[in-house]
Amino acid sequence: MYIKSIKLNNFRNYSNQEIQLDKEINIFFGDNAQGKTNVLESIFLCAIGKSFRAKKEKELIKIDEEKATVEIEFEKIDRDGIKKNKVSEILGNINIVMFSPDDIEILKSGPAKRRRFLNILISQLRPQYVYYLNMYIKTIEQRNNYLRQIKELNNPTKEMLKIWDEKLAEYASYVFNYRNEFVEKIKDKILSIHKNITQEKEEIKIKYISDCLNKEKYIEELEKNWEQDILRGYTTKGVHRDDIYIYINGKQVNIYGSQGQNRTVILSLKLSELEIIYDEIGEYPILLLDDFMSELDSKRRENFLKSISNAQILITCTDEFTIDNKMCKTYFVNSGKVSNRLEK
Ligand code: ATP
Numbered sequence: 001m002y003i004k005s006i007k008l009n010n011f012r013n014y015s016n017q018e019i020q021l022d023k024e025i026n027i028f029f030g031d032n033a034q035g036k037t038n039v040l041e042s043i044f045l046c047a048i049g050k051s052f053r054a055k056k057e058k059e060l061i062k063i064d065e066e067k068a069t070v071e072i073e074f075e076k077i078d079r080d081g082i083k084k085n086k087v088s089e090i091l092g093n094i095n096i097v098m099f100s101p102d103d104i105e106i107l108k109s110g111p112a113k114r115r116r117f118l119n120i121l122i123s124q125l126r127p128q129y130v131y132y133l134n135m136y137i138k139t140i141e142q143r144n145n146y147l148r149q150i151k152e153l154n155n156p157t158k159e160m161l162k163i164w165d166e167k168l169a170e171y172a173s174y175v176f177n178y179r180n181e182f183v184e185k186i187k188d189k190i191l192s193i194h195k196n197i198t199q200e201k202e203e204i205k206i207k208y209i210s211d212c213l214n215k216e217k218y219i220e221e222l223e224k225n226w227e228q229d230i231l232r233g234y235t236t237k238g239v240h241r242d243d244i245y246i247y248i249n250g251k252q253v254n255i256y257g258s259q260g261q262n263r264t265v266i267l268s269l270k271l272s273e274l275e276i277i278y279d280e281i282g283e284y285p286i287l288l289l290d291d292f293m294s295e296l297d298s299k300r301r302e303n304f305l306k307s308i309s310n311a312q313i314l315i316t317c318t319d320e321f322t323i324d325n326k327m328c329k330t331y332f333v334n335s336g337k338v339s340n341r342l343e344k
């Protein structure tokens, strides 16, 4: 799969910008705060349906403008082997894997970041997942409102809670099943990927932790926690607390691992994501490397790019660099304008 062109209109600091992309490696150079990441963000938005950094959608619209548009023209092999081109209306059609220095948060920060990692992967491949997840979140909010009502009114009838529990468990089991399916896929991929990177020195293990392994048990669990939930005014058990534990040689990596071990785990996770998407759609997703290369020396950059050489890659970087043995298209980004530097 590859993107042919991107058109940005009043998106972030871009007024009107068209970018023709190369099928292989595209490097965006420029000083800080010029609009490099904004280009990747526009692609991410079209693939996932939301930004990876905006708290409110309004932030994406150029200041003082009414609306923003992003148009992406891409080519993808469809499952019947017929090529198709589509402009816009692309949600769920473009597949991406993003690499950024912030990825380390997946391990170092709380479980929300790990759920987000799963959500981004699953939502690209199973659009229904987004629906069930949203319904789950909505139901939790309704149940929480009801819990607070019971407390405020000192209302002893809890019959309605049973109904909310049933509904919540229904959506929770969909969310659980999708997550479980994808954690299994990650397990299948990551062991050999990680062994390769660490030259067989490290064995990685992944465990999916959830309150909702089984629908009936989850309903019982909810009921057991009624008093506590009413007292606190929120739902304590559910897939909104799911987590993934990652072990290296038997020890939890985010607690006991070195910095290098944590970084390597992130790389293995991302490469697993890449292979899972490849298996599902029969071609490589587009890779978005935000400031990622600046952390690697030139040898590692080359090795890394070799290991993913079949995908279209977009790289942002502040220092100009070239990649031996591989020609790439480079762009210069300066205050919301992208210009071509070197053509292939
Ligand atoms: P760095 O190298 O520091 O990561 P970058 O080139 O990746 O920088 P971006 O994050 O792409 O920078 O863009 C940041 C620029 O976009 C800033 O100058 C910021 O003020 C501007 N910007 C962000 N949102 C908007 C908006 N809604 N309207 C106008 N400008 C915006």
Ligand code: MG
Residues within 6 Å of the ligand: 036, 037, 038, 290, 291, 316
């Ligand atoms: Mg940036």
